[in-house]
Amino acid sequence: MESASSLPRISADSRRALVVQALRRAIETGEFQPGDRLVERDLSAQMNISRGPLREAMIQLEQEGLITTYPYRGTVVAEISAEEVEKVLVPIRLTLERFAVGHALQRLTDADLAELQGQIGAMRQAAAAGDVTGVVETDMRFHEILLERAEQPQCLQIWRTIAPRVRAYFHRDAYRHGELANVAHGHDALLEALRRRDPAEVDAILQAHINETLDL
Amino acid sequence: MESASSLPRISADSRRALVVQALRRAIETGEFQPGDRLVERDLSAQMNISRGPLREAMIQLEQEGLITTYPYRGTVVAEISAEEVEKVLVPIRLTLERFAVGHALQRLTDADLAELQGQIGAMRQAAAAGDVTGVVETDMRFHEILLERAEQPQCLQIWRTIAPRVRAYFHRDAYRHGELANVAHGHDALLEALRRRDPAEVDAILQAHINETLDL
């Protein structure tokens, strides 16, 4: 057999993980709006899964700040105010990413850099197609790769609880169609700096890059 | 009936919430150490609760960074490195609390200030008794009251996912018996500043107060 690349990769995710991903995405993309009620029995029936793993998924999403559950009363999609994004989420993200990139910098392999380059390519394609979701996901995935390479477990864990909110914000407010193309451009500069491996330069570009989020 | 104060308040917490609290506390206080395995069936039997709510509790604790679950393989108590505390948790905590206190400052009632004073009193008693757990809890509860009064839901939610790690760190590394008494003292200064309601003063004292965490 020459290559198995035409065969599908079989997901190892649990059913619960698949529910998390689907619900998270629906919230990030705005299909579910702040204030919308999420009723376990309804979602369970709709998604063909029993209530147990669905509940588990919802507990995770609550810890990600995407939903708020009131015991015995119901669950609603959470509001994420622009002020909290600007004053809380973005600064926290800066703290996390600056720390992680400092750690990842000397550990990045050629394969890592190639993967980052691949995300930029995918970002460009998504932008050209006007695919906001694609841009958001590749944008954040670029950063997540750096967080993973840092091998600082708490830092990555916190980043992952913050990231869904950041993605929701990007979907809602941060990108306009005419500016999608600029997103990949910003990542070019960051990748070039990563290649040069000068910590101060990388840090400065990273800060500018993330703070740009607020100017979009 | 003159007063119902001699009757116990009946907890409205679900069984799952009680499990969260018990496990969280065991981890924070060091009864469960990083690397220890937590086996659902064992804990379930030990705590007289079925596996469902125990699993749910563990999902929450994982999102709080206290444990790490490997699908089908088991769960271990997570490591929280001193570096991540210093470079990640403390700066994040600063971001959160500075934002929240800015919002809470003009909303604090006399009852709030009295409650804060009460926490300081309890902190003192705990310190005098050499009760590290008591000091940690009253210390953090003091701050949580301010976060709650800020009425910024995402800010509070993130703080609550960080706080267990901070408490674990305090238990493990931050307090020494001879220094317990100083903890209440630091809160006195902060409360006085809160009473004067000068934002810049409060902010400066809050920063110094939290950064002191690193000098203990």
Place this chain on the structure above:
DNA sequence: AGATGGTAGATGGTCAACCATCGACCATTT
């Protein structure tokens, strides 16, 4: 000796039935 395949035990994942809480609404009492 190395590669491959199978099994069993340990542990987690899922299901459907049943239990528990909450608040809106209605009825009764004061």
Place this chain on the structure above:
DNA sequence: AAATGGTCGATGGTTGACCATCTACCATCT
């Protein structure tokens, strides 16, 4: 009219049985 008590529907919480995955270990084949 206001206060109190009861009911019911909506929704979440819990249980125990069964299912699924993973890996260590052993057996067999090359």
